[in-house]
Amino acid sequence: MLLSYSSYAAISAVRLKPLQRRDHAALHEADPAGKGNRMILIGQYDSPFVRRVGIALTLYGLPFEHRPWSTFSEADKIRPYSPLVRVPVLVLVDGMALVDSPTILDHLDGLMPEACRLLPTSGHGRTRELRICALATGLADKAVSLFYEHRLHETVSPAWSQRCRTQIEGTAALLESETAKRAEPYWHGPTLGHADIAVAVALRFIADVHPGLIDDTNHPALHADLTRAETMPVFRMISQPFAPPA
């Protein structure tokens, strides 16, 4: 999928200051036909890891081409870019292929002026947000692991399955208690940041893949954050119903 510049501009305008919007327009002017100079994001948006990268690219207004390849049925297309055959993969304009969502986001943050980054550049605020990102991506990792256990193993291990469930429930409880205590509207302060995105995409993935595992009534603060995120244009645009591997 190739998104038009106007789609990016409309969405990124929500959070970028006027000077930064002009910078993005200039970036587009340099490549008006959209040929070359465009990063490629590999992976489907039903993956919480791919989705958080797609959302960040869109909020940053960075033009990219999306190749929604499946890690199972289209593994041969992904392998030349990454022998790990995991997504996301972000192919940079010089051809270097980055893997692992935190590494990819670190690179994208570095392309942006400090004032509009989705993560503080230093200090306690950065550590606090990175901790939430790590808890949220850990939650998503365990949810993926639990899914594969049931989908791909002929004999499911009850011990592993229960271990994943306990890890998911415990981490959700921790995130709920910290979210309920949070003084500001987002982990990033007054605006959305990487931690908010990471939590929302993990919760949405778990709701789709393991319905009822994180029950809304026992996690009202997380549920409110997820509902707010999923109504934002960028979350609606960078989204895909869960498609189990064929």
Ligand SMILES: N[C@@H](CCC(=O)N[C@@H](CS)C(=O)NCC(=O)O)C(=O)O
């Ligand atoms: N730590 C990685 C996790 C990526 C990941 O687990 N991706 C899954 C899709 S949700 C995948 O590619 N699975 C295929 C496999 O592991 O072989 C990240 O943050 O990017």
